[in-house]
Amino acid sequence: MQKQQTVKIEPKQTFPLTIKRLGINGEGVGYFKRQVVFVPGALPGEEVVVEATKVHPKFAEAKIKKIRKPSEHRVRPLCPVYEQCGGCQLQHLRYEQQLKEKRDIVIQALERHTKLPIGDLDIRETIGMGNPWGYRNKSQFQVGEKDGKVLAGLYGINSHRLVNIEQCAVQHPATTKATEAVKSILQDLKIPIYNEKSRKGIVRTIVARTGVQTGELQIVLITAQKELPKKDIIIQEIKKRLPDIKSIVQNINGQRTSVIFGDKTETLEGSDFIQETLGDLQFELSARTFFQLNPEQTVKLYNEVKAAASLTGTEKIVDAYCGVGTIGLWLAGGAGEIRGMDTIPESIEDARKNAARHGVKQAKYVVGKAEEWLPKWAKEGWRPDVIVVDPPRTGCDQEFLKTVLKVKPKKFIYVSCNPSTLAKDIQTLSGQYKVEYIQAVDMFPHTAHVEAVTALELKMSN
Secondary structure, three states, X not given: OOXXXXXXOOOOOEEEEEEEEXXXXXXXXXXXXXXXXXXXXXXXXXXXXXXXXEEOOOEEEEEEEEEEEOOOXXXXXXXXOHHHHOOOOOOOEOHHHHHHHHHHHHHHHHHHHOOOOHHHOOEEEEEOOOOOXXXXXXXXXXXXXXXXXXXXXXXXXXXXXXXXXXXXXXXXHHHHHHHXXXXXXXXXXXXXXXXXXXXXXXXXXXXXXXXXXXXXXXXXXXXXXXXXXXXXXXXXXXHHHOOOEEEEEEEEOOOOOOOOOOOEEEEEEEOOEEEEEEOOEEEEEEOOOOOOOOHHHHHHHHHHHHHHHOOOOOEEEEEEOOOOOHHHHHHHHHEEEEEEEEOOHHHHHHHHHHHHHOOXXXXXXXXXXXXXXHHHHHHOOOOOOEEEEOOOOOOOOHHHHHHHHHHOOOEEEEEEOOHHHHXXXXXXXXXXXXXXXXEEEOOOOOOOOXXXXXXXXXXXXX
């Protein structure tokens, strides 16, 4: 028998497609002549006519030419620049359905990267927001100029064209108002705007951050050089137009780079930081401090971690990849002892300060990797009952997972922002650990991102 050959898709070829599911980046996924086709903007259940834009050996990318049968869940995007901006991927999908699709994205990752019986797993419905708009507490908008007008926004999808954003549907209104005010101040005072091509001009980026609970506001002007013309007038105008301002900061980045912040930061007016509250915890946010962008959902996420840990007051906890210590502090009330580690010394310094500020005496924070510290502590006779991990998108370090399998805590709680790396790491642990359940949490409505809290328990025979 002759093997059936796959017919190769050609660039610019037009063909009909039925969309089967959403991909991990929020694009529609269909199959044409056995080949996978990714279509941004298409939704599951839709029948579309598409044109191939890029053809790769194992898949093709395409754009919608016509929607023959739209999804019943398709809605009109709220944002006027939604299709140019690329910051959100799912505004055209009804929010309740976004939550279902995000759970499905987690399931797809488990199917692809694990050997677990998916039908037997407890994969819970995604926890969403009552109001999924205006949630982002920080914006970082590039500044540009066109026809003498100052623009601020994001670079368009796969391009270096600045999309001017005057209203962003997912940004907190306070950050939008602040950015617009600073933009008009730069315009009124004719402050030179940085041009990437000529490398001339001064102001590169406007960063606005608000304390959602405290109402405090911080503006960071990122400049290509230290000298900022009319600096005193800029400060006075910001204070006049933005009465909630608590912190005005300048950061200098003269490098030719896509990295936003440079190494030098100077407070121009007010405090070095603003205050923010999560539950009963207070945090000081300086210009470069990492902090969750959606505080309302962060509380739900951390409460899921607390529920998964189900502490009794005596447990020894390791908060790996601890950052400034937020998760460990959230669990402190029920923990006997907390030990956290991170490779960034400044984060550990902040974690120690945060623990001291909240009177958490049973917390110890060290600089370094968990895979170095855990064996050291095990030799000293100290073993954790619970390990909590919230790694970057790349997932857990393999050496760290090997160490976990040697140390064998009773519970391993994995907070993930990337279903693919979560699934791969679960597979690595699955010999010794059983998945109790997975709880998806929607931290970024209208985008393809999904967070998940996975509760893993040591199998009895171990």
